[in-house]
Amino acid sequence: MVNVTVMGAGSWGTTLAKVFADAGATVRLWARRESVAQSIQVMRENVDYLPGLSIPMGVSATADAARALADAEIVVLGVPSQSLRGNVEQWVQLIPRDAIVISLAKGVEHGSLMRMSEVIAEAGQIEPERIAVLSGPNLAREVAMEQPAATVIACTNERNAQRAQAAVAAPYFRPYTNTDVIGTELGGACKNVIALACGMASGKGLGENTSASLITRGLAEITRLGEAVGADSRTFAGLAGLGDLVATCSSPLSRNRSFGARLGKGDSLEQAAHATSGQVAEGVTSSESVFRLAEWHGVDMPITHAVYQVCHEGMDVDTMVGALMGRSKKSE
Template sequence: MSDKAAVLVAGSWGTALASVLADKKMDVMVWTRNAAQRDEINDLHRNERFLPGVELPPHLRATTDMKEAVEGAKAVVIVAPSSAVREVARSLKPHWTEDMLIVHATKGFETESLKRISTVIAEELGCEEGRIVVLSGPSHAEEVVKRCPTTVVVASLDESQASAAQDLFMNSYFRVYTNRDLVGVELAGALKNIIALGAGMSDGLGYGDNAKAALLTRGLAEITRIGVEMGANPLTFAGLAGIGDLVVTATSRHSRNWRAGYLLGEGKSLEEVLGSMGMVVEGIRTTKAAHTISEKYQVQMPIAKQLFHVLFEGMDPRTAVEALMGRDRKTEMEVMSLETWEQWHT
């Protein structure tokens, strides 16, 4: 098998990861449905819609033909929006072979089924979930393509698959750690987008650093609480996929989720926000999924709950903040149930 990797699809993060692989002198083929985008990448070495002003490696190529993209690849990296992952994996299936490494870097859930992305991919490929690797961590595409120092984590139920992904991506500016907690890394990457929306909304309301620091801290507790109930290791949320990704997503103007929240805080409607963004804002779909998941597991997620009211029920953002501040008195250490705490300490 050649030293080839395929990246599906050519959004900002997919293009950035393709650039990392191209810098390792790999034969990198990016798949896109858009013929104009294909031609722009191949002829001009640019992807202006998603990464304006960035010149891509000249040997990074694009195609609209899934077979051409995947055939002979030793690794396939899926970076589609969460709503498109199942369709992309289904298109990949006829060209997938058992010896291909499958990595995904999508941060979200399949909203309708509430399934994690690795589960969706495994179902469509007809393989064990242990074959799938998730890549996550604090990593803006805009900085990765400029070769800024970046550190991420790859996780799989199969340690050999995680190690293979580590070898695939690691270079002088892109450092990669491994983790066996697939569930935790995947949940952390998805759920932090909710808190980033809230942080942007707080900034849009002009509430300052005190409010945002509290939001991030309590948001991390909220993410950890539901994550542990779903089978994750609580330590994962103190690592790169947890607090690391939360900080970078909730404090930067590079973050779509922060920008969307900011516009909401300024008084824009959800329709106005989505119309102005021009890209997928995963935190919006994830908020809906998390609201349902919290009810299913009977775990309190007060920040996600109030954001759900703002996004889908028309609640004024200031009213949502008042509801959070007016909650009953709590102890700070209510992160997980006593039963789950004992499970992790026995």
């Protein structure tokens, strides 16, 4: 039986804690707030993030990071991308030196333009071969409801990827392994930006042709960026690329798509945040960091650039649509 610690009790962190427990692991779930930890520990429910869904007895919850991380063999980092560095720096002395560390965060760090595995390696003084990335078409509530889903666990050390795969393989959750950490991370970071664009189009009342076009051309520009930074282009045709992109761009359960829809209806960033989860979607921040990364590598990403302009330069959605449709004609 594997000792797994999940650091972060949001909807996805809580869901993964349940999945690991259902796969047979002993799981500790760290929550930033004591009230959330108590709710899980006593009521077996995370009322703030997954109301109505039961958390198995194999999951124990605590707000004490040292207690959570003691003797962990697998550490799952489930905190948001832009706060990941600060959290890892706080936990650097607590994370066991032989543990596999799995990143759930999807983004590119603002300023440094580092991928999340690079942030973890630097901030946590952790060897890259011990760092894995979990990504795929995994909407938290559907997985928590035990609807069948697949995911990718990417690690440069294939044996560590397989160890993580074995620990999270629940009857309803099928993990595949991959050694392309770069492609897996970029697929997860960039899909949030494309999902914002799809949401904006939906908010404007545009239909499935528009959405399909954005998903398809979005995948093309994500692949271009991936190839420029050393990813395997085949990764983007798989679960961590196309699979995650389709789920995030299409489902009303996707926070980024829902947030984009509010922008498409004319809401400001603040109004959109209030109307969705009370937080700005990660794709808003990622749109700038991904755009800057593309600029640095000389990669053309028109949809990402347009989303960046709406979120950070005050462009309205109608102008964004016009700018995309008015681009010069070329061969696909």
